[in-house]
Amino acid sequence: MDNSGRWRYWATRSLTTLLLLGAATGPALVGEVRAQGTPTIEVVSPQPGETVTSDDIDVQVKVGDFTVDCAKAGRPNEDGVGHIHLMIDGMSMAQLANFYCGDSFTVPGDGLTPGKHTFIIDLATNDHVDMMDTAQEVEIDYQPANPVALPEAEDKGTPGVELVSPTDGATVPPTFTIEVKPVNFEPSQNLEGKQNVPGYGHWHVFVDTPMGGMMMNDIAMEGTPGAEEEMAMGTPMAEGEMGDMHMMAMGGMILMPGTNSFDVDLSAWGPGEHTIFIEPVQNDHTNFADFGHVEFTVTVDPSAAT
Numbered sequence: 350m351d352n353s354g355r356w357r358y359w360a361t362r363s364l365t366t367l368l369l370l371g372a373a374t375g376p377a378l379v380g381e382v383r384a385q386g387t388p389t390i391e392v393v394s395p396q397p398g399e400t401v402t403s404d405d406i407d408v409q410v411k412v413g414d415f416t417v418d419c420a421k422a423g424r425p426n427e428d429g430v431g432h433i434h435l436m437i438d439g440m441s442m443a444q445l446a447n448f449y450c451g452d453s454f455t456v457p458g459d460g461l462t463p464g465k466h467t468f469i470i471d472l473a474t475n476d477h478v479d480m481m482d483t484a485q486e487v488e489i490d491y492q493p494a495n496p497v498a499l500p501e502a503e504d505k506g507t508p509g510v511e512l513v514s515p516t517d518g519a520t521v522p523p524t525f526t527i528e529v530k531p532v533n534f535e536p537s538q539n540l541e542g543k544q545n546v547p548g549y550g551h552w553h554v555f556v557d558t559p560m561g562g563m564m565m566n567d568i569a570m571e572g573t574p575g576a577e578e579e580m581a582m583g584t585p586m587a588e589g590e591m592g593d594m595h596m597m598a599m600g601g602m603i604l605m606p607g608t609n610s611f612d613v614d615l616s617a618w619g620p621g622e623h624t625i626f627i628e629p630v631q632n633d634h635t636n637f638a639d640f641g642h643v644e645f646t647v648t649v650d651p652s653a654a655t
């Protein structure tokens with residue numbers, strides 16, 4: 350089944366949509382919820398203007414009035430719960446380095462040229478929608494001792510994936526390891542959010558998300574076509590300026606790993622049978638023109654042996 354439109358769509362959305370998404374989540378933050386405090390994220394390190402000489406960039410944040418819980422990634426949204434997004438040199442999903450689950454994490458320097466780069470760090474809902482009103486922007490001067498260039502393109506054919514373990518239909522504990530074997534493809538966590546390189550990318554892992562279930566919400570906005578091109582960071586768009594647009598939540602996506610072995614935690618999904626879908630994607634999180642995927646089921650049993 351062809352699903353090549355699925356993520357391509359996501360990546361074509363830019364700041365406009367993210368702002369729109371931010372606006373859409375905004376109302377949840379007022380009223381009763383605001384009484385508990387408005388979620389915030391503060392960047393402790395790096396500081397704006399800081400010269401970073403390490404090859405990878407350590408980031409430290411402080412989150413307020415918000416529970417970071419990556420076990421809930423891909424689950425239905427809950428007020429005040431989600432995870433952290435970091436984007437490099439832009440505000441679209443194409444620049445998403447990954448999502449993060451703690452107060453400190455490391456952004457790989459691979460593919461980043463020495464010089465000025467901007468990180469945008471914000472809170473995101475379980476379904477990976479950026480909470481725009483929390484976004485923090487930090488420009489750094491990246492001067493690594495050993496800059497790492499993007500790898501050479503290595504187009505070997507249609508990228509795909511084979512399941513190594515667990516076996517289809519296996520009974521597993523809530524947290525277990527998935528192992529896959531790439532086909533014509535080299536996953537790299539370090540390249541996520543960087544420029545696309547043929548033959549490289551990472552995996553997207555979904556739970557209980559039917560193929561073709563794109564979870565797309567059409568949002569029709571009255572307004573001026575072309576306004577999105579005029580958008581720039583720091584110039585919030587007034588309501589009604591956007592043309593017709595679509596947006597999509599990332600319901601079901603639990604992980605975007607760049608390794609062939611990774612742990613998944615289905616505790617928030619509950620015991621019983623779950624379907625897992627894994628596909629190779631490009632560095633910008635969009636699908637390859639053609640690609641293979643695997644889909645299998647597991648039965649989560651809290652008493653199962655690891």
Ligand SMILES: [Cu+2]
Pocket residue numbers: 551552553605630633634
């Ligand atoms: Cu991705």
